[in-house]
Structures are given as structure tokens and as C-alpha cells.
Amino acid sequence: xxxxxxxxxxxxxxxxxxxxxxxxxxxxxxxxxxxxxxxxxxxxxxxxxxxxxxxxxxxxxxxxxxxxxxxxxxxxxxxxxxxxxxxxxxxxxxxxxxxxxxxxxxxxxxxxxxxxxxxxxxxxxxxxxxxxxxxxxxxxxxxxxxxxxxxxxxxxxxxxxxxxxxxxxxxxxxxxxxxxxxxxxxxxxxxxxxxxxxxxxxxxx
Numbered sequence: 001x002x003x004x005x006x007x008x009x010x011x012x013x014x015x016x017x018x019x020x021x022x023x024x025x026x027x028x029x030x031x032x033x034x035x036x037x038x039x040x041x042x043x044x045x046x047x048x049x050x051x052x053x054x055x056x057x058x059x060x061x062x063x064x065x066x067x068x069x070x071x072x073x074x075x076x077x078x079x080x081x082x083x084x085x086x087x088x089x090x091x092x093x094x095x096x097x098x099x100x101x102x103x104x105x106x107x108x109x110x111x112x113x114x115x116x117x118x119x120x121x122x123x124x125x126x127x128x129x130x131x132x133x134x135x136x137x138x139x140x141x142x143x144x145x146x147x148x149x150x151x152x153x154x155x156x157x158x159x160x161x162x163x164x165x166x167x168x169x170x171x172x173x174x175x176x177x178x179x180x181x182x183x184x185x186x187x188x189x190x191x192x193x194x195x196x197x198x199x200x201x202x203x204x205x
Contacts, residue, residue, distance in 0.1 A: 001018065002018055002019075002039065002040070004039075004040075004060060005018055005040070007056075008040060008042075008053075008056055011052045011053075011056055012042065012044065012045070012049045012052055012053065013044075013045040013046060013048070013049055014042060014043045014044040014045035014046075014049045014089055015042070015043040015089070016040055016041075016042055016043075017040065017041040017042075017043070018039075018040060019037055019038075019039065021041075022037065022038070022041060025070075026038065026041050026084060026086075027078065028070075028078060029070040029071070029072045029073060029076060029077045029078055030070055030071045030072055030073060031072065031073025031074060033073060033074060034074070034075055034078060035078075036075075036078045036079060036080035036081075037080065037081070038065070038078075038079035038080070038081065038082055038083060038084040039062070039079075039081050039082060039083060040083045040084070041083075041084045041085075041086055042083055042084070042085050042086065043086045043088075043089035044085060044087070044089055044090055045089065045090070046090070047163060047165065047171065050085070050165045051165055051169055051171060053083065053085065054165060054166075054167065054168075054169040055169045057082075057083055058168075058169065062082050062083050063079060063081070063082030063083065064082060064083050064085065065077065065078065065079040065082060065083070065084050065085065066085045066087060066137070066141075067084055067085060067086050067087060067088075068087055068088065068107070068108065068134060068135030068137050068138030069088070069110070069133060069134045069135055069138060071131060071133075071134045071138065077138075086108075087106075087107045087108040087135065087137050088108040088110075088135065089108060090106040090107055090108040091106055091108040091109050091110070091113075092105070092106045092109070093105050093106075093109055093113070093114060093117055094106075096117075096118070096121065096123075098121065098123075101123070102160055103118070105136050106136075106137075107135060107136055107137025107138075107140075108135050108136075108137060109135060109136045109137075110132070110133060110134070110135060110136075111125075111128065111129070111132040111133075111134060111135070111136060111139070112132035112133055114136065115128070115132060125155070125158070126148060126152040126158055127144060127145075127146045127148050127149055127152050127153065127154065127155045127157075127158060128146045128147075128148070128155075129144060129145065129146045129155070130146065130147070139155055140155055140156050140159065140162075143155065143156045144156055160175060161173055161174060161175035161178075162174045162175070
């Protein structure tokens with residue numbers, strides 16, 4: 001057993017997988033150009049877990065990589081000897097506010113599941129990518145461009161606010177009007193943090 005496993009598992013509520021518990025899916029992404037084996041795969045249960053994980057990785061000098069559905073290529077969403085954070089474990093869809101047309105979601109929510117949930121209320125997000133089998137956190141980290149972007153912008157443009165965990169392990173709530181993190185933190189396109197909750201807006205009938 002890895003010497004750091006017990007300490008890492010004690011610090012988190014979510015699951016910690018070691019190399020002998022991994023599947024081939026943990027070692028590659030959609031592009032299948034590289035096959036890397038992480039030291040650990042963490043399936044966090046909450047924002048609290050992400051904060052603790054960032055602190056642990058800083059203390060032990062471990063590289064930290066986030067992963068949604070890994071619909072990526074090259075060396076994205078995989079880790080060679082570091083910690084791979086499988087955000088699909090944070091997949092809760094929270095409160096829907098039909099007056100403000102916003103919904104709270106965690107980063108591991110699959111867009112298809114969110115679309116189905118909103119459809120029961122006659123609503124749909126204004127911008128969707130052509131693949132709904134990917135996570136909210138994943139597309140927001142790359143801005144999220146769809147066929148309606150010419151009118152409504154990117155998916156990131158339709159986020160009211162983000163609860164984020166920074167690389168230093170601090171938390172903040174960011175919005176177009178407010179940010180407590182340094183330059184670039186208001187833009188979800190640059191992937192400078194792990195998003196623990198997003199609130200989208202502008203759903204149409």
C-alpha cells in the first residue's frame with residue numbers, strides 16, 4: 001500500500017483509489033494518445049474535500065489534475081504519478097430558481113442530466129455543446145461553445161457565479177461583479193481552479 005494513502009484517505013470524506021484499483025479509463029482520455037498512471041484517483045464528496053486535497057498535495061509536492069468525462073486529447077485530464085481528481089463524484093443538481101432562471105450545480109453534473117431535469121419545467125440552457133455527455137465543470141473550464149453562442153455567448157458567459165477553490169487552497173465566490181482572486185479569476189475559460197459549484201442563468205422555454 002502506498003505510504004501516503006492512509007493519510008490522504010483520513011483527510012477526505014470521498015474515496016481514494018490506488019494504482020491497483022484503477023481501470024484503463026483512469027489512465028487515458030478520449031484521444032487515447034497517451035496512457036498515464038496516476039498515483040491516486042480521488043473522488044471528492046464536497047468542496048471541503050477539494051480544499052483538503054489541495055492542501056495535502058501542496059504539503060507533499062504532488063501534481064494535481066482535474067477530470068470530468070475526459071473528453072479531451074493530448075495530456076489533458078490524465079496524470080502521470082500525481083493525483084487525478086474525478087469530479088464526476090460531485091454530481092448534485094441543486095435548487096432551481098424559476099424567477100431568476102438560475103440553477104445550482106456541482107462540477108461533475110453531466111449536461112444531459114441537467115437538460116433532462118430542466119425539461120420537466122419547460123426550460124433549457126441557452127447554450128449547449130454538441131456533446132451532452134460531458135460535465136458542466138469540464139465545458140466551463142474551456143468556455144463552452146455551442147451553436148447558439150453567436151447569440152448568447154459561451155456557457156461561461158451564462159454563469160452567474162462560481163464557488164471556486166484556488167491553487168493555494170483558499171475558497172472564493174466569483175461573478176462578473178465580484179471576485180476575491182487575482183487577475184483572470186472571473187473567467188472560467190482558463191481553468192485556474194477547481195469549481196465546486198456553478199450557478200447558471202438565462203434558461204429559455
